[in-house]
Amino acid sequence: MTDVLVIGAGPAGLMAADVLSAAGHSVVVAEAKPSVGRKFLMAGKSGLNLTKDAPFEAFLNAYEEAAPVLRPMLEAFGPTQAIAWAEGLGQEMFTGSSGRVFPKAMKASPLLRAWLGRLDAQGVEVRTRWRWIGGAYRFETPEGVQEIMPKVCVLACGGASWARLGSDGAWAEWIDAPVAPFQPANMGFEVEWSPHMAKHFGTPVKNVELQVGANRVRAEFVISARGLEGGGIYAVSRMMREGQALTLDLLPDMSLDAVRAKLAKPRGKASLTNFLRKALKLPPEKLALLMEFARPLPQDLASVIKALHVTHLGPRPMDEAISTAGGLRFDALDASLMMTARPGVFAAGEMLDWEAPTGGYLLTACLATGRWAGDGAVKYLSRPPAA
Template sequence: MMQTPHVAVIGAGPAGLMASETLAASGVRVTVFEAMPTPGRKFLMAGRGGLNLTHSEPFDTFVSRYGEAAARLQPILEAFSPSRLIDWAEDLGQKTFVGSSGRIFPATLKASPLLRAWLARLAAHGVRIETRRRWTGWTQAGDLAFTDEDGGARHVRADATILALGGGSWARLGSDGAWTSLLATRGVAIAPFRPANCGFVVQWSDIFASRFAGAPLKGVALAHEDVSARGEAMIASYGLEGGAVYAITARLRDAIVRDGAARLDIDLRPDLDQETIAQKLAALRPGETLTNRLRRTLNLSPVAIGVLREAHGVSLPAEATALAKCVKTLPVMLHATAPIDRAISTAGGVSFDAIDADLQLRAMPGVFVAGEMLDWEAPTGGYLLQASFATGVAAARGALALLARDRVQGD
């Protein structure tokens, strides 16, 4: 009698869990191995600031967010599209809504109810999750090697393996990138990790940093060379972070690597042109301070006025046209990326040249890869989870196709 095939999924993040669900739904035996004591730690962290599952923009625009990897990811995202992801979440009892920016969230905004319902469904499908199992490579016989918490070794034989080990940030949540050397020694091409969706170091004055760290610059436009983004930027004690910054991270990061620093121009009032701003600022009131004039006429917040003074000097020009120019173009020099471990995601990882269309490693037939460990990057906006889920589905389908071929050959 033919035995039910066994697939090992390593990594219990969104990509690995989605792969395991797809596999179990097709009747194969699935074991998920996870190094941490509980599954989905980064996923739960993603839910802290409002779990942004995906985005509602037109599909072509959506796919373009993946930049250089867009062409490779397109068929994978078509096969598990944003609308499929919404149906999946709703099927787990998690109603979703479209936020004002077009981003899609579960109604609870959190990851924990979704993860709870998902784990229950996986258990009902017979998916076994073994936690505190760190994958350490392969034995000479080709079995998967794991260590448990006490350093004890365990070997597992699988008919196919899906690696979903995550990127190289937030090591304390499990994705420590330690897997790169295990694959590199097997001849798998790996692009070095680089921070994506990360903050940047700015040399703020001590007084500004201590007063405004954690304060948001709302509704601003950021520009660097020919790229720009609108939204929110957050002052950090070390520099600048937040959604609008993340939208152009890749270009800023690459400029710093190339030139040693990158200039970012902030427009504090992108909805108004310079002339309109100058007209508003010209409405003087006797004895009024410059700070009050900026607040009254342009509704600038204390942090916006603070950053204006950081960029243009404490003594801002009083003349309306010159002051309007300062409000529209506020140069900030970015000197470095914030440490990679604090980045929301990372670029780099397994090169697309190292895998086939089924996400199978060319150097290691029977081993598939999924999620952030692949070399793609995208801004925040739900693109990270969508691609992690979709590549999880694709890798599982690749493994199922392989098992089906093996079965035919075995008959």
Template sequence: MTQGLVIGAGPAGLMAAGEMARAGLSVTIAEAKPSPARKFLMAGKSGLNLTKAEPLASFLDHIDGPDALRKIVADFGPEAVQDWARSLGQAVFTGTSGRVFPRSMKASPLLRAMLADLAKLGVELQRNWRWIGMHGRQMVFDTPDGEQVLTPDVTVLALGGASWARLGSDGKWVSILAENGVSYEPFKPSNMGFFVGWSDHMARHFGAPIKPVRVTAGETSTLGEFVISARGIEGSAIYAVSRAMRDGAPLVVDLVPGRSEADVAQRLAKPRGKASLTNHLRKALKLDPAKIALLQEFARPLPTDPAELAAVIKAVPICHQGPRPMDEAISTAGGLPFTALDDGLMIKVLPGVFACGEMLDWDAPTGGYLLTTCLATGRHAGRHAAEWAG
């Protein structure tokens, strides 16, 4: 029987293994950690966001990569991801924001269903097998039983990016591929928080959510929320614009996205009597203490003219000291460039070796785009690996 190997047991790798096994290959998965999909499980702790229920064209606009990647995602987009989850016995629902979650909200039931499905297909999972080298078709691993060498007919690499090293994505695979003539793009953090040097009066607001707000960086803008932390700002709205911020675009925040600037100015122009400006902002605009503190932190001294103050409230400039370290980022850009791959995601200079998931050079925000793209590329690589082996 044709032997297939998948290195890495995250969502992309598991998808690839399933496609290869269904095509009739005898498949082994080699995972460096004691258990599979650790980053996937961590991401699902606060609610596993599988995908985003929106028109495909709009969904693909959030994927920063070549047209070849967007075509792969189009072949396994939001609707297909939901159908796939249901096929594994995992009911899904769509939240008010359009984000799609499993009914259980957790990643573990879906992961167990994926592993059970692979077990029925005869896929073998080797744990604590760290990939340390390759010689032609031979793949070398450091294992609890010493060095092991496998010589599969076809291999799919699903080794992740370079964030959250403790969960398995450490980016160390680049040195192995470089030794075999494969170039890569340097890694950059993505979907990450940013450092802010807060003044002392902000300490009481650490942990406070800032919502709802519209955050804008460059041409990227999103409605959502973020959190003030002791080290800076983080959360879904910041992650959505983090790529633009990383590339130098300034960040501005609209604290009252449901009101026009003229409406805000009109409300602020009403007599406030003996009320302090803080109380006036609270009563006139329903600003909570954390929003007022953020406004005062970055726009002090506040303008006294209602029109000028309204303009500031609608576009508070947030000064930061750059992104948090790459290992704290949810994902990374960089990795294997698509120019090094053929249409089936096979590495051109390594016939029979395919790649998928976050180790490829693309970028996407959280909110379902990131996970859907990992699943889609794993499926695509697995299918084409099986065809190549056949």
């Protein structure tokens, strides 16, 4: 009999397998896709943001209502430990100006290769194209339906975004436990653009402040054919998803009075667009957004430039989101992340009901919960047999 079955070969599942195999247990990792860590590798294509170098309390608070339950896990494996872990796998790390931490190689593939090498040396068996179909660990495989009966199982099945990379949320249908509805997180928002916006598709909008409720974020975003995307939008996406309005300060370094003063100067024969471009140094993409969302232009144009109301059709589809909110609820788990209704079954990673912003928070918590579940499973396996 196999000691441990881990379902899902993303960061959480591989971390649980690492902990359990290092403790001397035989581990089989079942992965539905032809290769492991697909979302991890995709996230690292533009630079693997492993974690965020920030004071612990500030880091923890980014998880909002999930912070209390995640606290012990992140205290055990937070930003400092994540950096040390990557360095232990031979990856030199650096911290960017925003506090985000990356491998110097930038890509995820060298880190993943080193990690898989260690897991192989510890005897972990990885079975790809093994898709869990429910029941007592039944799998569709290239050799037909197979079944495994482990002593313990760690579920690390992912959320419900990027189905092509393995996270489709299908497990929620047969897990027989309370699951909070999935919602997109860190996603773009759909806008039905006027034809004149087409020439700006793919253009980044820089030096802008996004305001949602009392929250103000200075960050750039991208005008895409589908709507608004990019880091600035992701930073406020949760509040927008919950129905709060987005406004843009197109000139965050200039006061409202200063904008009004510049607009009060004689316009002469210049068109309004040329006048705005010259008087306020507004680049074409900001002028386009102003014309898109503010027409007919009001008399007090300065107030609109400083608080441009953005209309949209809601979040882009969940499968396009970087991550998801919702998942297996924590009240279905004990303090070790074991399911209370299924002794010996643990859960970790994005399949749990927590949400994190971009910037290293998602990956760090996936690793932390995988480690925590792995430690819990080690302790469960070490219990004396029942009399």
